Amino acid sequence: MNRPIPALDPRQRRTREALQSAFMLLATSRRYHEIRINDILQASGVSRSAFYEHFASKDALLASSMEDAISLLVGMLSDQSNPRQVEALLDHFWEKRTLARGILQGASSRVIRNALVQRIEAHLGRRGGKRLRIPHRLVAHALADGMFSPIIAWLAGESACTSTELASALQDASKATLASMSAAAAQTASPSR
The missing domain is CATH 1.20.272 (Zinc Finger, Delta Prime; domain 3)
Structure with a gap:
């Protein structure tokens, strides 16, 4: 249910979508407070610096996903x-x-x-x-x-x-x-x- 972000180039959009997908996948098996940014990075294959280029925090990722x-x-x-x-x-x-x-x-x-x-x-x-x-x-x-x-x-x-x-x-x-x-x-x- 994520709408495309028009201001992003395709690579940035893919990174953002990978982070959101990884987060939602983790949310199916863990409570929110149990999900760490490292878990999201590992599940998405995205680097820490790339994560912070898109989101200030795990809360920002959740809000964006919703x-x-x-x-x-x-x-x-x-x-x-x-x-x-x-x-x-x-x-x-x-x-x-x-x-x-x-x-x-x-x-x-x-x-x-x-x-x-x-x-x-x-x-x-x-x-x-x-x-x-x-x-x-x-x-x-x-x-x-x-x-x-x-x-x-x-x-x-x-x-x-x-x-x-x-x-x-x-x-x-x-x-x-x-x-x-x-x-x-x-x-x-x-x-x-």
Whole structure:
């Protein structure tokens, strides 16, 4: 699920993809905190210097590996989003649920959640003149939790629904949360005294 990096030449792209593939392969058999950069280097055949040309840390590699998923989740906040793409992402997570649960929980969940919060905050900053009742950072945290928590619970089997139902509910809830955080919503919700 990694999209190509257009600014990289083919050799750089192959190096980046080798690192991401090695990381994901290691993640199928180890917990995130057990994976060391040396393990990634050995599995990918990439040198340490080449690793650091592409990624500042193992956390940066993980965030990059989840970029497509994060983009789809952030996309739910826009009018151009496609629930079928989110549904396909959820289907992918379900098919690889052991790996997905392992990556979306524990130490790695902090990294992914932080990347999601940063991307949502950046998205909110690009919305133009639409003011929010609270700072973008706080809204980003609320939205990230509203997206992330149901997916984790669903993958853990805490409750059952289809990926179609979950994708639709996540999109509706994300848009409703964002609408409720708008400054205009605050003005209409305030009782007159």
